Amino acid sequence: MTRKRITNLWIALFLLPTIIVLAMFYVVPIATVFITGFTQWNGFNAPQFVGLENYIKLFTYDNTFAVSIRNLLLWSLIAGTIHVGFGTLVAFILYKRPRGWKVVRGVFMIPNVIAAAAWAIIYKFMFNDDIGVINNLIRGIGFENFHVKWFYESPAAFFAITFTWLFFAVYVCLIVLNDLMAIPKEVHEAAYLDGATEWQVTRFINLPLVRNAIGTGVILSVTSRIAMFEEIQLTSRGGPGNETYNISLMLYEGIVNYEYGYANAAGTIMILLGILVLVLINRLFKMNERVY
Amino acid sequence: MQEIGSSNKWIGKIFMYAVMAFTVIVCTFPLLWVMVSSFKSNREILGNPFTLPTSINFEAYVNVFTQYNFLNYFLNSLMIAGCATVIALFIYSLAGYIFAKFDFRGKMLLFALCTITLLVPGHTKAQPIFALIMNLGLYDTKAGLILVYTSIGMALSLFILRSSFMTIPKDLDEAALLDGAGFFRTFWSVNLPLARSGLATAGILMFLNYWNEYFFALMLTTSSTNRTLPVALQFFDSAFAYNYTNMFAALTLTVLPGIIIYLLVQEQVQQSVASSGVKG
Numbered sequence: 001m002t003r004k005r006i007t008n009l010w011i012a013l014f015l016l017p018t019i020i021v022l023a024m025f026y027v028v029p030i031a032t033v034f035i036t037g038f039t040q041w042n043g044f045n046a047p048q049f050v051g052l053e054n055y056i057k058l059f060t061y062d063n064t065f066a067v068s069i070r071n072l073l074l075w076s077l078i079a080g081t082i083h084v085g086f087g088t089l090v091a092f093i094l095y096k097r098p099r100g101w102k103v104v105r106g107v108f109m110i111p112n113v114i115a116a117a118a119w120a121i122i123y124k125f126m127f128n129d130d131i132g133v134i135n136n137l138i139r140g141i142g143f144e145n146f147h148v149k150w151f152y153e154s155p156a157a158f159f160a161i162t163f164t165w166l167f168f169a170v171y172v173c174l175i176v177l178n179d180l181m182a183i184p185k186e187v188h189e190a191a192y193l194d195g196a197t198e199w200q201v202t203r204f205i206n207l208p209l210v211r212n213a214i215g216t217g218v219i220l221s222v223t224s225r226i227a228m229f230e231e232i233q234l235t236s237r238g239g240p241g242n243e244t245y246n247i248s249l250m251l252y253e254g255i256v257n258y259e260y261g262y263a264n265a266a267g268t269i270m271i272l273l274g275i276l277v278l279v280l281i282n283r284l285f286k287m288n289e290r291v292y
Numbered sequence: 293m294q295e296i297g298s299s300n301k302w303i304g305k306i307f308m309y310a311v312m313a314f315t316v317i318v319c320t321f322p323l324l325w326v327m328v329s330s331f332k333s334n335r336e337i338l339g340n341p342f343t344l345p346t347s348i349n350f351e352a353y354v355n356v357f358t359q360y361n362f363l364n365y366f367l368n369s370l371m372i373a374g375c376a377t378v379i380a381l382f383i384y385s386l387a388g389y390i391f392a393k394f395d396f397r398g399k400m401l402l403f404a405l406c407t408i409t410l411l412v413p414g415h416t417k418a419q420p421i422f423a424l425i426m427n428l429g430l431y432d433t434k435a436g437l438i439l440v441y442t443s444i445g446m447a448l449s450l451f452i453l454r455s456s457f458m459t460i461p462k463d464l465d466e467a468a469l470l471d472g473a474g475f476f477r478t479f480w481s482v483n484l485p486l487a488r489s490g491l492a493t494a495g496i497l498m499f500l501n502y503w504n505e506y507f508f509a510l511m512l513t514t515s516s517t518n519r520t521l522p523v524a525l526q527f528f529d530s531a532f533a534y535n536y537t538n539m540f541a542a543l544t545l546t547v548l549p550g551i552i553i554y555l556l557v558q559e560q561v562q563q564s565v566a567s568s569g570v571k572g
Contacts (some may be wrong), residue, residue, distance in 0.1 A: 003348050006475070007475060008396075009398070010475040010476070011396055014386040014387060014389065014390045014479075015386070015387050015402070017383035017385060017386065018383055018386070018387035018446065018450075019402075019440065021383070021406060021443045021446055022406055022446070025417070025421065025424075025443035025445075025446075026397040026405075026407075026409045026412075026417070026443070027405075027442070028420065028424075029417040029420035029421055029424070029511060030412060030416075030417060030420075031517070032419075033416060033417060033419070033420060035421075035545075036355065036403070043426075045425060056536050067410075070442075087332050090311060090312060092313075092317055093308050093311055093312060096308070097314065098305075098308055098309065100312065101312075101317070104312045104315055104316060105562065106555075106562075107315070107316050107319050107320060108315055108319055108552065109558070109562065109565075110319050110320065110323070110554065110563065111319050112552060113500055113550045113551060113561070113567035114323075114504065114546075114547040114551060115503070115505075115506060115521070115522040115525075115547065115550070116504065116506060116522075117504070117506040117522035117523070117525055117526070118504075118525060118543055118547050119322075119524065121525055121529060121539075121543060122322050122326055122543060123322070125536070125539075126322055126325070126327055130338060131337050131338055131341055132341065133321075133322075133325055133341050133342070133538055136340070136341050136342070150437075166315075167315070167318045167319075168318075168319070170565075171565060174562055174565045174566040175565070175566060177566065178566035180429050196426045216414070223411075223413065224451075226413060227413035227415050229415060229506070229507055230506050230507070230524075234526060237422050248413075251415060251416070251418060251419075252415075252418070252507075252511075254406070254419075255418055255419050255422060255511065260419050260423075263418070263419045264419055264420075267415075267416035267417070267418070267419065268416075270413055270415070270416045271412055271413070271416050274411060274413060275411070278411065286397070287498070287563065292401040292563065
């Protein structure tokens with residue numbers, strides 16, 4: 001065998017495990033999700049083609065799907081504005097390198113390196129009526145009869161879940177900060193020479209120049225809302241009623257009830273929503289156009 | 293004029309530090325509260341959530357270990373996350389090396405396929421993966437969870453490892469070949485040691501992801517012998533009923549390893565998040 005042949009064999013051998021993983025855990029499962037979304041399947045019998053039945057059931061059986069979509073829209077809106085806005089604000093502040101900026105950057109990451117399950121349970125206790133910090137604080141400042149059971153009451157549950165992620169925008173912050181730091185110094189020097197104020201530089205130079213990073217931040221945070229699970233499952237469990245449901249919970253429920261076709265129809269919708277978000281945000285932020 | 297300018301500057305400064313203080317508080321207060329409360333008695337916790345413990349009491353930590361099998365879950369988490377990280381690092385560094393240094397037909401397509409998987413939320417594949425693990429006879433085993441976790445880290449590690457192999461000059465490979473080293477030796481003894489910072493970054497990010505993973509652990513295990521910490525927490529929640537001290541001790545022990553690992557390697561974690569914009 002020539003050396004070229006041997007090299008090619010090694011290349012194939014090195015790629016083999018990754019290709020197996022790709023096929024077993026990505027290509028086949030994703031194809032399965034798309035296809036079996038059109039079947040009735042309980043995992044024991046062979047899947048039976050039923051057309052759009054799962055989707056019809058998903059949309060019309062009760063209002064859970066409608067509620068899930070409403071929640072997703074509201075949470076996406078909050079994520080795209082307040083959540084990303086806060087992360088961006090912190091990035092712009094850290095960019096000025098005030099004293100202690102590295103500490104803030106370091107600490108900001110902590111909620112994201114601990115288990116979402118633990119964070120959700122911690123928040124359940126934070127909002128607990130007896131021992132929780134929130135209610136005791138509110139009672140302490142004078143509202144002595146404040147006894148909202150956050151995760152179990154309407155409409156408080158929606159907001160309590162929102163608070164479990166609202167301010168933890170470190171990914172947005174780090175991506176934006178990275179792009180800010182990459183802006184060439186000459187750009188700023190030229191602006192200051194032309195008499196621009198610091199505010200004008202921030203608003204009219206820096207902000208437009210990091211729009212790709214902000215767009216990426218919006219995509220990341222909105223797609224996390226689509227896949228959000230622990231923050232709901234371990235706090236309100238979708239309640240009260242089905243008020244805080246999302247599609248992830250519906251999918252999980254489909255699996256534990258052996259309604260695989262139904263679960264995969266929900267999965268298909270999640271994947272399509274993710275792609276939709278990607279395309280929309282790309283358009284909105286004109287992310288394909290050159291920045292400089 | 294100057295007066296107004298300087299007072300604006302002050303307001304700006306105050307605003308800046310207020311935002312920074314707020315950030316630090318929202319990120320640390322819940323954790324500090326849980327940690328401090330784990331040393332309080334249940335009565336103290338019910339009395340007032342803001343007080344410091346009257347005496348430092350490790351009883352809850354002893355309880356968690358002696359009454360609730362915490363050590364078992366802790367070791368499960370450690371073993372599953374550890375094995376998955378090592379296996380993933382090995383197989384993805386093989387592929388990352390090829391993607392960085394060799395050309396073959398369909399290379400761009402294959403790499404694009406591998407990395408585009410980041411766009412598909414992991415949960416959506418839950419049913420097929422559940423079925424796969426069942427069919428392999430790995431339901432409720434550590435091996436099943438290790439296998440699934442190994443797959444989760446694919447795109448992220450390929451990104452990081454490929455770019456770190458790309459920085460290693462090809463001259464070194466040629467020199468190694470001239471010295472008579474074969475393909476594998478060139479990879480293992482020349483390239484792998486030089487890619488160690490990429491390996492460390494990918495390894496840390498994967499380990500943290502696996503240590504914290506909840507969804508698949510919940511779905512793919514059922515017995516307490518194979519339960520990991522994030523899943524065990526929810527069982528503690530009901531088992532401890534109203535014993536908050538024990539619960540807070542368990543929470544502390546679950547989150548602490550992640551925080552410690554992160555604090556040790558902060559820069560690397562932040563760098564990789566900032567440059568790749570991915571969170572695994």
